[in-house]
Amino acid sequence: MVAFLIVFLTSLLTLTTLPAAESRLYSNYYQKSCPRFNQIVQDTVTNKQITSPTTAAATLRLFFHDCLHNGCDASILVSSTPFNKAERDADINLSLPGDAFDVVVRAKTALELACPNTVSCADILAVATRDLVTMMGGPYYNVPLGRRDGRVSKASAVEGTLPRPAMPVSQLIQVFGSRGFSVQEMVALSGAHTIGFAHCSEFSSAIYNYSKSEQYDPQYNPRFAAGLQQACADYHKNPTMSVFNDVMTPNKFDNVYFQNLPKGLGLLKSDHALFNDPRTRPFVELYAKDQNTFFQAFARAMEKLGVHGIQTGRRGEIRHRCDEFN
Template identity: 40%
Template sequence: MAKFGIFAIATTLLLLELLAVATHADLEANFYAKSCPKAEKIVQDYVYKHIPNAPSLAAALIRMHFHDCFVRGCDASVLLNTTASTGNQTERVAIPNQTLRGFGFIDGVKALLEAECPGVVSCADVIALVARDSVVATGGPFWNVPTGRRDGVISNASEALAQIPAPTSNFTTLQTDFANKGLDLKDLVLLSGAHTIGISHCTSFDTRLYNFTGVGDQDPALDSEYAANLKANKCKFINSTVIVEMDPGSFRTFDLSYYKLVLKRRGLFQSDAALLTDSRTKSFITQILDGSLNNFYQEFASSMEKMGRVGVKTGSVGEIRTHCAVVNS
């Protein structure tokens, strides 16, 4: 009996492992080649037409992809509206997502896809493809986006608040949050590199300037000269909604300058500074800076593809939403 029990357990574990592999295998390059052959070209054309006129959206769209994947996997649950009929507060209204932008952009792409191939291309795949194409459109790295994701039907604000890494996170919290999604410390450093483009509101980091430990002090991990500059110019007051470049002087260029700033203790967020508090992540930053921009692009691409596979729904799980903001009736 004991031997049979061990065999049964081993068999069950093997089946679970095979199931996990199969789930990942369901994402594939050119998933829509037969069902909607123009799908990826439609996405790309829309992005390439509009992003040059609004390049700051590239950072917003990659952030949306990140926030989506960290809650219930990459299933477009971040796009769902709160509905009066259910009263359920969705991810979209959660504090981490209240500054997300680009929902209208996603809707614009989805409308074209529905006109071409009704009910075929998921909103989850739209987010993943748009994030990649918008970064490429601004001169940033390309990464593979295997498709075949399906859309989730559940979205809870409380889960977003609990699972999306906060700009105030310390190293231990970041490590745990990423490990929970199957991402390691190298992924943490590489994906943080997306901060090389985009902007932030002072409210995301002003505690570091004015009240770090609750007694009106400044975060000693933040370069004092940089902090003084922020206080004198962009973030003169606590709770200011003024916008600050995350990578000053280079916030529209996908380059290595973010990592240089982090080493100078000039990363805006506590989560940026946290990368210096562990020898492993600090070493990864040094390795990135010692390498070439092309090498960083390749490594970043690998981590983005890995993140894009987190918790995906495939096969008959979930649905293909007609409108990204609401589940199908």
């Protein structure tokens, strides 16, 4: 009878705790199942960043485009098939650099050798992004683990879910607000442009023949506009031609991006808008003045973004390859 009660209570405890365990993430999730997880990811991103210095900015952008659209489920990594046009082939994602996809694939390959069928691509992308931000001088923040990879990836679902370079502030606020992010969190996350870059085609209309009376958008610093015109002169022939968002310290994660905006050194229309709109300008000025305040806000916003719309337990899968469903 005692043995029966013990078995019964153990079973009951398992049943009552299983849903909570499946819905929660843990910092030490792979401690037993893949103890070298953190080291393998860190080694992979370090080697990739050294050989390809744009990896950090590319991976951070890939993480945003994955998580903000429909949650951090690595659905953006899935390749299209003749039967399905995947997220990565939506028009807004076509400019995502290959370095970001490559670093995740490299880490996944190494992890599959060390601990097969254990680590999700979603967790790899989340940790790789944090490690690269830190490598560039940015803040360290916690990344709890246990995400599953999504089983759906459709280009048609992406439209309207991600911010675009020419979006007015009201629309940017709506995009972020619909996912539970405040105006201040939106501005903090925009600080990712401190290591970001944009293709010339994304702002060419603002620097060439802007109006009948002006060659470029007057919000630009004149010398900066002239430099952009020269740098992007052949963008029609080379669509991949790009310019760093932060021209002052492009390879350092800092608050100089915010300091640039009042000086007319913002690259995109949305960058200028952050400084010019009364709803966002106070936060731009706050982060321009105090880098620690920006780092703290960015870290909190990234922790929040990293658990947005996640799938856990039986709701998702651990992909064998990051670019295709099992």
